[in-house]
Amino acid sequence: MNTKPENDTELRAKINLETARLPWSELERHFAQGNVVFVSADLDLVDVAVRISHDDKDSIARWMGDGKVGKVSDAQAQAWTETAAVLWTSVVHPFILVQPEKAVLH
Template structure:
């Protein structure tokens, strides 16, 4: 495991929706599909590994939240997500 992978794994946490809302306002929230490992995605973005990142975007495995999702989450501010801050982005995954 790389040092970056270990560092990002240590920074992986859970966050409630109301904590994440400010990041929507600055268009920095990125939803990561549950089919992907959140830390692996963080490593690829941090390393500017455009091949897999572009593929994930094209396959809709990485995307911005829709207005409908934001509305639903706003109605449930305690909804929890796995979250990884990777400036300037905050990567999130739904907690099942």
């Protein structure tokens, strides 16, 4: 896609500002509608959101093939419900991208 770098910078900043931590309980209804997408902690949530915004099919297909991006599974949803998980979220209409908090190494 022919996107000017400054536009990408603005989009990245906008997405970054709109990224928030939310409890899974607030996302369950969106999950029921099939609109919640898991993003592996190996990836940068904002970068994934930018690439989805640009419809970067190659990156998305590669991540999906590697199991790093995909629809939230019933097992993930159940685990997050049981642990009252809080997830990083980013909205890329019509999807809500979610990512578990990265483990902090001491």
